[in-house]
Amino acid sequence: MxxxxxxxxxxxxxxxxxxxxxxxxxxxxxxxxxxxxxxxxxxxxxxxxxxxxxxxxxxxxxxxxxxxxxxxxxxxxxxxxxxxxxxxxxxxxxxxxxxxxxxxxxxxxxxxxxxxxxxxxxxxxxxxxxxxxxxxxxxxxxxxxxxxxxxxxxxxxxxxxxxxxxxxxxxxxxxxxxxxxxxxxxxxxxxxxxxxxxxxxxxxxxxxxxxxxxxxxxxxxxxxxxxxxxxxxxxxxxxGTVELVGPGRYHTRRVLPPERRVSVVIPTRGSTSLLWGRRTTLVTRAVRSALATTRHANLEIVVVYDTDTPDAVLAELHEIAGERLVLVPYDEPFNYSHKVNLGVLASTGDRLLILNDDVEVRSDQWLEELIAPLEQPDVGMTGARLLYSSTAVQHVGLAFSHGRYVHPYKKSPADLQGGWGKTAVIDREVSGVTGACVGIRREVYFEVGGHTEQLREDYNDVDFSYKVATAGYRILFLAHCELFHFESQTREAIPNPDDTRFLRRRWGIPWRDRYTPVYPNLPRPEDRDIALTRPRPAKEGRS
Amino acid sequence: MIDQQSPEAWRERVFAADEELLARHAELVAIDNVIGLEAQVARLQHDLKKAKERTKDLQALVRARDEELAAMRASRSWRVGRALVRPLSRLRG
Structure with a gap:
């Protein structure tokens, strides 16, 4: 036999x-x-x-x-x-x-x-x-x-x-x-x-x-x-219910229980910016759009504001959010992580939604999309799809790869799908999400020690993502929750080398991203039909 | 016009009135520090383990090369060659 x-x-x-x-x-x-x-x-x-x-x-x-x-x-x-x-x-x-x-x-x-x-x-x-x-x-x-x-x-x-x-x-x-x-x-x-x-x-x-x-x-x-x-x-x-959103692509629209209390935490200094030709106060625009695009009633808006924020901005916030507004003054040197931590401490929600003030919500029921997946105990954090004001892609999840912390498909056209895998337009696990729009359960936030106050400006979101993932939680990118992020598309932020060193000391140098694999030794898309074994031309000018 | 509080007043209301909140902030920072240190220790242990493995491999390589050298020096051709070139070594002074 x-x-x-x-x-x-x-x-x-x-x-x-x-x-x-x-x-x-x-x-x-x-x-x-x-x-x-x-x-x-x-x-x-x-x-x-x-x-x-x-x-x-x-x-x-x-x-x-x-x-x-x-x-x-x-x-x-x-x-x-x-x-x-x-x-x-x-x-x-x-x-x-x-x-x-x-x-x-x-x-x-x-x-x-x-x-x-x-x-x-x-x-x-x-x-x-x-x-x-x-x-x-x-x-x-x-x-x-x-x-x-x-x-x-x-x-x-x-x-x-x-x-x-x-x-x-x-x-x-x-x-x-x-x-x-x-x-x-x-x-x-x-x-x-x-x-x-x-x-x-x-x-x-x-x-x-x-x-x-x-x-x-x-x-x-x-x-x-x-x-x-x-x-x-x-x-x-x-x-939840499943919707067909494209050939072979599905979207799970989950149910957010009405009893969940959501705290939207927004750090701000009440600044204005020129958006589509008009000078606009960023934080009021963000809060207005956030409230207009959700049906979830059990929420509060916690605004952590620098003390030099104009009174008129605070008054307008009060007008928009009414009793749901919680104001937290901040009079220390800028530290994004500290501001967010204070806002979370002042909040009462069992779900937290941390939001930059330079965003505008585009999609309906965005809050429900972002927060409902947190009902699954192994989901620790969620992030949204962010677009520049030009509608180019700003964020579809973070990838930690080849020594860098990158936004895949950044500056690509909004209709880009991300190749065969449709990586830019489907809900999926990611290594991290940008701090500009994050959903997280309150207990997870405290379990991982909140945002590290040792990173005042850059990479606090990368460190935070590492902590959440290391604690064993999944981090989700939710493609159907879409916001504008009015970050400069032309001015490239140069991270502080000390922050990079801090990250690498804690977490090492990233190499292969688990969820957004990047293989730089493979031919670029435009070269992909060229045989991989093609001999390289000899370098000129050397004997 | 809303009743804007000064930071001091806010702290008095939120923190000073509730010592627990101050303690929770300190706790948050402490947890972050512990997680950071644990991650650092884990990474260093991993690096140390890899370095030890590499050292072991290199030591084995050195041993193998030493054995090759010893075998070569024990060979007849080496001894004959050495005997042939020995007079020349006097010329080097």
């Missing part, structure tokens, strides 16, 4: 071009890891050439098995037949027109060997263009549950413990087109350990009408995906 293979690669087949089917099978036969079986499930293909090709491929290697369905049952039934026939400890899914990298199974096997409790693994992927070239690598984040609610970023290459797939009931009828998203959600809800392999192990073929080529090619899949995420919310106990 032979031992069960480690991997069962399941490939449902329905009328693919025979040549690409053969290429898919060959990519499995070429695996450097030998302990696998390939299960080809023919979902009653109508093309006799496909049926003949399948039989030929099954005859090539005893590890290739062919399951022939008598009737067409669609992707769910075919995939479940494949899972039922699988003898492996892990099942992996390969579409009939895609390719595995030669070391795909070997790399997965190595990661499985590191931990006994691995239940789910996913890796990076790229696309096969019509001319056969690999392009558009999608470098994925480490495990990011909020992102999985927003898009099926894990697929492909998904490798799942077979027993767990069977335990959750395999693929579900009625979710055709989004059956993989539905399965990944159900498996990850139960998985003991989830592993991301930051390597391209799967090549997704762009064919006319395929999802790889056009996210809107299968409209029925989008609604199935929305229902899959809605079901997931019910299973994990998140109160």
């Amino acid at each position: 032979t031992a069960a293979p480690l991997f069962s690669v399941v490939t449902p087949v329905y009328d693919p071009p025979p040549a690409v089917l053969v290429a898919a099978v060959e990519s499995v036969l070429a695996q450097t890891f030998r302990d696998w079986e390939l299960i080809l499930v023919d979902d009653a293909s109508t093309d006799p050439e496909v049926r003949r090709t399948l039989r030929e491929q099954a005859a090539r290697d005893p590890r290739v098995k062919l399951v022939e369905r008598p009737t067409n049952g669609h992707i769910v039934a075919a995939s479940n037949d494949g899972v039922a026939a699988a003898a492996g400890t892990f099942v992996a899914f390969l579409d009939h027109d895609d390719l595995l990298a030669p070391d795909a199974l070997a790399v997965n096997a190595r990661r499985i060997a590191e931990h006994d409790d691995v239940d789910y693994l996913y890796s990076d992927e790229d696309r096969i263009r019509e001319d056969g070239r690999f392009a558009d690598p999608f470098h994925k984040p480490d495990w990011s549950p909020e992102r999985l609610r927003s898009q099926n970023y894990c697929n492909h290459f998904s490798v799942m413990r077979a027993s767990l797939v069977r335990e959750v009931g395999g693929f579900r009828e009625g979710f055709e087109g989004a059956q993989d998203h539905d399965l990944v959600l159900r498996v990850t809800e139960q998985a003991r350990r989830i592993v991301h392999i930051p390597q391209v192990l799967y090549h997704w073929r762009v064919l006319p009408g395929s999802v790889a080529g056009d996210g809107g090619a299968k409209p029925y899949a989008l609604e199935a995906g929305r229902r899959a995420v809605q079901d997931h919310l019910a299973r994990v106990g998140i109160a």
Whole structure:
């Protein structure tokens, strides 16, 4: 009796071009890891050439098995037949027109060997263009549950413990087109350990009408995906509704309980600025827009003001916020962190929303969007999408990478989506959020010691993010909570070197960001079709 | 016109009237300091561990090179060569 293979690669087949089917099978036969079986499930293909090709491929290697369905049952039934026939400890899914990298199974096997409790693994992927070239690598984040609610970023290459797939009931009828998203959600809800392999192990073929080529090619899949995420919310106990916001992109609109008391803490000195040609008092504009765009009634506005703030500004604030206004005077040398800490101490809310005075809220129900995710105990902090007055992107989450603390996509046009991963427009986990707009639970704020008063101006938000993440909380960027941030787009802030040293002394030098991977050694987008092995030209002027 | 308080008056109302708030601010700052120091210690321990590993690797490399040198010096070709060039060493003075 032979031992069960480690991997069962399941490939449902329905009328693919025979040549690409053969290429898919060959990519499995070429695996450097030998302990696998390939299960080809023919979902009653109508093309006799496909049926003949399948039989030929099954005859090539005893590890290739062919399951022939008598009737067409669609992707769910075919995939479940494949899972039922699988003898492996892990099942992996390969579409009939895609390719595995030669070391795909070997790399997965190595990661499985590191931990006994691995239940789910996913890796990076790229696309096969019509001319056969690999392009558009999608470098994925480490495990990011909020992102999985927003898009099926894990697929492909998904490798799942077979027993767990069977335990959750395999693929579900009625979710055709989004059956993989539905399965990944159900498996990850139960998985003991989830592993991301930051390597391209799967090549997704762009064919006319395929999802790889056009996210809107299968409209029925989008609604199935929305229902899959809605079901997931019910299973994990998140109160909210799921909206389809783009091809393969979903937004979870959570419910903020009305009894939650929210304190909006705004440090200010009552300054004015020229906005769209008109001189405007920043803090009053911020408070006015904040109150106009929320329906949440149980809130207070805590304004920490420098004592040289004009009386008229304070009077206007009182007029706007009325009884909800709490004024906290501040007469010490500027220290943003100290000001915010004092404001929080003077506040009474069990949810805190820390806001710069140079913002204006753009989106409706912004406060609910920002604060409601904090109902999940493992979410520590939330941040918003911020735009410059020109509508260019200012902030879509912070990335700590390659020695720097960066705002990805900064100064990009507002309609930029962030490539294949749509990183700029989806709700997701991030390493940090800017201090200009932060939602946080009161107990988390105190647990991490508030803002460090040793950083008076720069990087207090980076340090704060590090503290929240180190305490074990998730930090979320919420793409559907949008504000203007009237920071200068042309004047680049130069951080104080002492602040940089302070940060590095505490937290070390960041290298690879977990949620917004940046690989500077990869070609820039405009160069991505150029072979990586292209020899560099010799430097001139040196002997 | 609103009744704007002076900072002193505000502190009197909010802090002096409630010693607990002052204590909470001090507590906040202390927690931040502790977290910062803990992070620093953890990072330094990590760096120390890596440095020790590197030292161990380098020491092993030095040992291997020493053994190579000793083997080379014990070889016949080295001894013959050395015997051949020994007269020349007198010329160096």
